[in-house]
Amino acid sequence: MSALTLRGVTKKFGKTETIHGMDLDINAGEFVVFVGPSGCGKSTLLRMIAGLDEVTAGAITIGGGDITTKPPSERKVAMVFQSYALYPHMTVAENLSFGMRMRGVAKDVIAQKVRMAVEMLRLVPYLDRKPGALSGGQCQRVAIGRALVQEPDVFLFDEPLSNLDAELRLKTRVEIAALHKRLGKTMVYVTHDQVEAMTLADKIVVLRDGVIEQVGKPLDLYNAPANLFVAGFIGSPAMNFLASESFSGDVLQGSLQGYARDSRVKTIGIRPEHLVISADGPIVGVVTAIERLGTTSYVYFEKKGQSLCAQVADALELAVGNIVQFHVADKHVHGFDAAGLRIGNF
Amino acid sequence: MKKPNLQSVLPLLLRYLAILIVLLFTVGPFLWLLSTSLKSADENIFAYPPVLIPQSPTLDNFFRVIDSQPFFTYLSNSALVAALAVALNLLLASLAAYPLARIPFKGRSVLFIVLLSSMMIPFQLLMIPVYELAISLGLQNTYLGLVLPHACTAFGIFFMRQAFLSVPVAIEEAAIMDGVSRLRIWWFVMLPLVKPSLATLAVFSFIAVWGDFLWPLIIIDQPALFTLPLGVNRLASTFSLDWRLVAAGAVFSIVPILLFFTFTQRFFIEGAMKGAVKG
Numbered sequence: 024m025s026a027l028t029l030r031g032v033t034k035k036f037g038k039t040e041t042i043h044g045m046d047l048d049i050n051a052g053e054f055v056v057f058v059g060p061s062g063c064g065k066s067t068l069l070r071m072i073a074g075l076d077e078v079t080a081g082a083i084t085i086g087g088g089d090i091t092t093k094p095p096s097e098r099k100v101a102m103v104f105q106s107y108a109l110y111p112h113m114t115v116a117e118n119l120s121f122g123m124r125m126r127g128v129a130k131d132v133i134a135q136k137v138r139m140a141v142e143m144l145r146l147v148p149y150l151d152r153k154p155g156a157l158s159g160g161q162c163q164r165v166a167i168g169r170a171l172v173q174e175p176d177v178f179l180f181d182e183p184l185s186n187l188d189a190e191l192r193l194k195t196r197v198e199i200a201a202l203h204k205r206l207g208k209t210m211v212y213v214t215h216d217q218v219e220a221m222t223l224a225d226k227i228v229v230l231r232d233g234v235i236e237q238v239g240k241p242l243d244l245y246n247a248p249a250n251l252f253v254a255g256f257i258g259s260p261a262m263n264f265l266a267s268e269s270f271s272g273d274v275l276q277g278s279l280q281g282y283a284r285d286s287r288v289k290t291i292g293i294r295p296e297h298l299v300i301s302a303d304g305p306i307v308g309v310v311t312a313i314e315r316l317g318t319t320s321y322v323y324f325e326k327k328g329q330s331l332c333a334q335v336a337d338a339l340e341l342a343v344g345n346i347v348q349f350h351v352a353d354k355h356v357h358g359f360d361a362a363g364l365r366i367g368n369f
Numbered sequence: 370m371k372k373p374n375l376q377s378v379l380p381l382l383l384r385y386l387a388i389l390i391v392l393l394f395t396v397g398p399f400l401w402l403l404s405t406s407l408k409s410a411d412e413n414i415f416a417y418p419p420v421l422i423p424q425s426p427t428l429d430n431f432f433r434v435i436d437s438q439p440f441f442t443y444l445s446n447s448a449l450v451a452a453l454a455v456a457l458n459l460l461l462a463s464l465a466a467y468p469l470a471r472i473p474f475k476g477r478s479v480l481f482i483v484l485l486s487s488m489m490i491p492f493q494l495l496m497i498p499v500y501e502l503a504i505s506l507g508l509q510n511t512y513l514g515l516v517l518p519h520a521c522t523a524f525g526i527f528f529m530r531q532a533f534l535s536v537p538v539a540i541e542e543a544a545i546m547d548g549v550s551r552l553r554i555w556w557f558v559m560l561p562l563v564k565p566s567l568a569t570l571a572v573f574s575f576i577a578v579w580g581d582f583l584w585p586l587i588i589i590d591q592p593a594l595f596t597l598p599l600g601v602n603r604l605a606s607t608f609s610l611d612w613r614l615v616a617a618g619a620v621f622s623i624v625p626i627l628l629f630f631t632f633t634q635r636f637f638i639e640g641a642m643k644g645a646v647k648g
Contacts, residue, residue: 075542096548108539112561122547123558166543172545 025099025176026051027072027100032081034067034233036345041067042233044081044306047225051086051212056212057231058218058256066181068230070154072211073102073179098177105182107162109169111152115141116150119168121228140168143202147176160191167202180212184219196222197314201313204327217257219246229253254292260321262292263331264355286360287366291349298333301350306331310345324345388556397516399623405616414612431618432458434604436612440621448625450596452510454519454578454619455571462525462570463533465562467555469526470533474543481530488523492583500587515596519578525570532566533559539623568633575629579622597622 027049034042037359049055055067068075072083074095082091092158109118110162119140139205141147144164163183169339170178180199184192200223203210212218220227221241229236229252230243237249241257254262267289280284298306308324308331320338324331324347333349341347400421405414407426434440466555468474469481507512536559544554560567582598589595595603601618604611 074409074544075545095546100548102543104543106537106539106541107545108537109557110540121557122544122549125549125553128415169543169547220603 024289026084027083027177027209027211029072030082030084031113031203032071032083032329033067033079034064034071034076036077040079040233040252042071043234045235047235047238049209051209052207052258054200054212054223054225055228056224056226057228057230058214058220059216059236060215060256060324062232065215065230069102069179069181069211069232072098072177074098087147093122093350095231096183099174099175100177100179100213100354102179103163103170103182104185105185107154107159107166109165111154111206114151114153115146115157115168118154118165118171124167126159136172137173140171142340143171143191143205144168144198155282158191159187160195163187164198167199171202176209178206178208178210180210182214183212184214184216188210194217197224198300217259219327219334221257222250227257231258246294247364247365251290251365254359254365258286258294260295260332260334262294263292263330264330264359265293265326267291276361285358285366287360289361290359290363292357292359293331293355295332295334297333297351297355298349299351300333300335304348304350306349306351307351308347310343310347313341385537398410400618402619402623405612406620408613410613419422423583430613431621434614436480436626438603438618440597440600440618441591443595443597444621444625446512446594447596450515451578453512453516455574457516457520458525459519459567459571462565463529463560464555465521465526466529467533467551467559470530471538471553484523484526488527496583496587502583503588508588510591510594512574512594513595518584519574519581522574522577525574529563529566530572531562535539536562567603572633579626594598633648 029045032042032045032047033040045068056232057066057068067076071078074090074093078091082089084090085098085100104110110121113121119137120133125134141150142300144167146161146164146168149157150162154165157165163186166183176239183199186218187195187227193261199212203223212219212223224241227237227241227244228238233254237253244253244257248257248262251264253265306326308326310322310324310325311330314321314323315338318336320335320341322333322335322338322341324333333347335341360366400466401419404421404423407430408414408423408430409425409427409429412420412424469477469484503509503514503517508517540558540562541554544558549557580598581596581597582602585596585599586602589599592603597618600621604618605615
């Protein structure tokens with residue numbers, strides 16, 4: 024197990040700087056997930072750790088050793104690609120053993136490592152098949168197996184589940200979590216899917232425009248987002264934001280009175296799941312749409328031109344056009360200042 | 370079942386008609402050549418209107434060609450030169466194309482533009498300097514002299530560069546992460562993935578070398594080293610231009626191309642990339 028650290032890591036493509044001096048500590052054996060919208064630099068960061076992209080400035084260390092300028096093969100990292108990146112002309116067994124064969128590893132060692140990987144990933148029946156004859160899930164397992172046989176200090180996953188359907192994604196996610204538990208290796212995982220981030224991570228790194236917005240445990244990020252961006256990014260459906268100007272008089276009743284007393288607060292945030300239908304609730308709106316998912320429903324409503332969302336257990340009696348009132352507990356109201364930074368709960 | 374009407378059949382008919390016209394222009398000359406080579410001495414090959422089917426088909430012309438000229442020597446010379454030139458072109462062109470496609474280095478774009486420009490210079494312009502160079506290198510009347518000009522073509526490099534560009538970068542990166550060297554990636558990963566392009570280039574190179582007349586004509590003057598086109602040309606002079614024999618010699622020299630194409634065409638089939646990457 025090896026710790027991974029980034030110190031002032033910067034990446035420039037020509038004159039454009041995409042990663043702006045990033046500092047990050049990843050403990051040995053930790054499962055860290057990089058999340059952020061497209062173009063935030065999460066994959067670039069992963070590729071710099073892998074050695075596929077050069078670091079413009081700063082340093083990366085693994086297990087205390089500086090790997091910043093080392094080639095990928097000398098970093099003891101293995102990467103699982105979004106597109107699987109299997110060798111299409113080779114069988115599963117050949118895909119798994121290719122790197123070792125090229126490096127001149129002894130045949131019995133190769134056989135033992137391949138056996139270990141295929142048994143762990145339940146690939147034994149497919150050893151002689153080529154990638155074209157495998158399903159997406161099987162292909163991704165082969166890709167994970169190829170990383171596994173390298174016995175790296177750090178595993179890197181670049182959106183490995185993006186190409187799988189919903190059912191397979193869930194299944195593979197559970198498998199990756201089990202793999203981490205079994206191997207106890209440091210894993211860095213890139214995704215834009217915050218469900219993956221929340222379920223897999225020991226620690227989440229939220230990125231935006233090449234800057235780390237917040238680092239923390241999944242529930243810490245959920246309960247105490249550092250700023251508006253993290254608050255909006257973590258949680259699905261996204262947190263409702265209400266600008267102070269739109270939240271005057273009639274709405275500011277009961278539990279929201281605390282907000283009114285703090286002049287620093289310019290925006291308040293309420294998660295959809297914390298809005299509870301209540302006959303005397305202070306938030307009143309007109310229902311514009313309802314999504315019924317079975318166990319839960321998303322009720323979209325409009326309040327003074329702002330569109331909000333509430334997650335309710337039972338929306339059977341609601342219909343579009345109804346006027347609804349919601350209540351929210353003080354502890355679930357997040358306040359943000361003019362700069363978008365979180366002030367706290369009320 | 371719905372009866373086909375003229376409106377629905379007409380486009381199909383026009384399509385077939387267009388195909389037949391194209392076929393006439395492409396296969397027509399070959400059929401005429403074949404027909405001429407199979408016509409006996411009694412039959413007028415210049416009859417009007419032209420007759421495609423010989424009245425009494427005969428292989429006499431072929432036997433006469435083989436008897437009068439060392440055509441099997443020409444054939445083996447052509448085969449040797451073509452095999453060497455094609456193999457070298459595939460190897461060297463793809464070796465040169467790989468860095469142009471995938472390894473960033475200073476001046477790569479300039480080099481590629483220079484390469485593209487060189488494709489636009491006709492051989493007739495280069496003929497004299499190349500000839501002088503070949504003479505200085507002592508390549509006159511040697512197999513090497515015949516092979517070298519075809520050993521690494523600008524077109525081949527350009528063609529293979531485009532083929533390598535079509536291979537997903539992630540596959541190559543996976544190999545880099547596997548600790549595989551660039552040269553081995555080229556050989557074990559990239560080349561197998563561009564097999565259809567290699568086969569296509571092989572056919573193009575083979576046709577170019579096999580049918581090359583001008584360069585062998587100026588670099589070779591010993592009949593023992595003649596290739597088939599020179600042999601066919603010799604028929605014209607030796608036999609006071611008997612077109613039946615020239616046609617037979619031409620057919621004799623075309624057959625290997627057809628065989629070569631037959632054996633390589635299966636590599637053209639798409640699907641080599643199936644299952645490689647997703648997304």
